[in-house]
Amino acid sequence: MNSTAISADQGSATSAQPYRTVEERxxxxxxxxxxxxxxxxxxxxxxxxxxxxxxxxALLLQQAQTRVAELVPIRHGRMARTPFTFYRGAALVMSDDLSRSASSGLTVQLCGDAHLSNFGFFATPERRLAFDVNDFDETYPGPFEWDIKRLAASLAVAAFDNGLTRKEAKRVARACATEYREAMTAQAGKGTLAAWYTHAEPSERLTEVRDLVGASATKSMRLQIKKAWRRDSLQALSKLTTVVDGEVRFVSAPPLIVPVEDVVPDRDLSTVYDELQGRLAEFRETMAPRHRVLLDKFEFVRMARKVVGVGSVGTQAWVLLFRGKDDGDPLLLQAKEAQASVLARYLPGPDFTSEGERVVNGQKIIQAVSDVFLGWQSGIGFDGVYRHFYLRQLRDAKGSVPIETLDAVALSVYGRVCGRVLAYGHARSGDSVAVAEYLGSTDEFDRAIGRFAVAYADRNARDHAAFVAAIDRGAVPATADH
Incomplete structure (x- = not known):
């Protein structure tokens, strides 16, 4: 790690920090x-x-050693599809690259994997729709620029995948950096509480993002918002379950969806569910007391293993079905394995007794509002391996923008919105005054990030080509899935 790395004390959100005046910051x-x-x-x-x-x-194969062996080829197959899908799964590779560069030393709670597809819509507890970062598997304290570099580079990678020119890709990445810088400056000028509560809320009037979009983009955004509101537990239930002998059960579509009884066919099912009830009791204790009351209104019914995403494939991910008043009143939770952040090997930071706790704490710091069911649990899995998990709702008005359909204007708009909400999260966890002072009022930072983004997109394309070649010669196991 470089000589300007942050100290471990700076990285801890749990240790008290001394008060500093604005001028000191x-x-x-x-x-x-x-x-x-x-x-x-x-x-x-x-x-x-x-x-x-x-x-x-080699880094990716090393990472695969801690994952479910039968699912690793699916992960590799998804990464091989395009340079962008490769980028989505290569957070470890980029962390390794970033660790070799000098650092600003200005610490925030990093998302850790701030690419375009890890932003999206979700419902707040107040039943409003927010737009924010929505994946925190790699969250960890570190230099603020690591997140903005990953976000900007993802814009350039997506631009190239979508057939845009090099000039257009650089312009899109630079616009994202400009929005980040200006949003951070605005946050630094606000009162402490006002900055903490700021978030993007794309309601019917698109209040926080309206000034960024034109008429066509606004229409597209409204369409995505309508789609997001339809993505709830009932919609997921219709896709993931079936009724057998009058009972709701998860469909079996291995290896993508596998009911728990098929994962451990040699075990007595009632014993398995008794064990799972005990784990749920442990998870319940990590929730806020008022949210435990809500969870207690549901009955745990079924569980299945489900493959999700690109980078997460191979880690254990389970979907849990709960019943409220009746079968038409479902709750779906996702228990997702939390392994050590890819950033942890390159950056100092706090120790966690549970990687699930790390993810949940990081998410609650970065997001203005978070899922009421967030919690964590650790224990020995069905395979005899001690694993860490965090739990959240599988779907609660969640939606995302189809990156592959965006032209230069739309991609620039979307990148700016992502840059803005990333600045909001960084301002909550870090020192917005210090970061804003570092960024300055000129476009020096913006130009640098634009230059970095296209250069890294070139590197990612070479890495993707080498990865595909390794698959073709049999050095990397890969399976195409649809």
Whole structure:
């Protein structure tokens, strides 16, 4: 790790931080500029250009060793589809690359995997629709620029995948950086509570994002909002379950959906569910007391293993079905395995007794509002391995923008919205005054991030090609799924 790395104490959101005046915080930002000028954020470390110093495929195979063996080929097959799907699964590769570069030393709670597809819509407890980061498997404290670099590079990768020119890709990434910088400056100028509560709420009037979109983009956004509201437990229930002998059961479509009774066919089913009830009791204790009351109104019915996403494939992910008043009143929770963040091997930070707790705490810091069912649980799995999990609703008005359909204008709009909400999250967990001072009022930072994004997109394309070649020669197991 480079010499400007953050200290472990800075990375802990649980340890009390001394009060600092606004001028002292600005001085921190100026000191960071002395360590690393914003224009230098556009550089890729020279040593990572030497193929002898990096092997992305080897890193991914190393990561696969802790995953469910039968699912790893699916992960590799999904990553091989396009440079963008490869990028989605290669958070470890980029973390390795970023660790070789100098750091600003300005610490925030990182999303850790802030690519375009990890942003989206979800319902708040107040039943309003928010737009925010929605995946926190890799969340960890670290230099703020690691997240914005990953986000901007994902824009450039998506731009190339969508057939845009190099100039257009750089412009899209730069617009994202501009929005991040301006949003961070605005947050630094607000009162502490006002900054904490700021979030993007794309209601019917598109209040927080309306100024970013034109007429056509606004129409598209409204369409996505309508779709998001239809994505709830009832909609998921119709796709994931069937009725057998009058009982609701998960469909069996291995290896993508496998009921728990098929995962452990040699075990007595009643014993398995008794064990699961005990684990749910442990999960319940990590919830806020008022939310436990809500959970207690539901009866646990069934569970199945479900393959999700791209980068997460191979980690254990389960979907749990609960019944409220009757079968027409379902609750679906997702229990997702939380392994150590890919950032943890490169950045100092706090120790957690549970990786699930790390994910939940990070999510609650970064998001303005979070799922009421968030919690965690750890224990020995059916395979005899001690694993960490976090739980959340599977669907609660969740929606995302289809990246592959976006032209240059729409991609720029979407990137700006993502850049804005990323700044909101960073301002909650870090020092917005220091970061804003570091970013400055010129476009120096914006240009640097735009330059970095297209350069890294080129590198990602080469990594993807090498990965596909390794699959073709049989060095990497991969299976295409649909």
């Amino acid at each position: 600005r001085a921190d930002g100026r000191a960071a500029r002395e360590r690393l000028a914003p224009r230098d954020l556009g550089d890729l470390a020279s040593d990572v250009d030497d193929s002898s110093q990096r092997d992305p495929t």
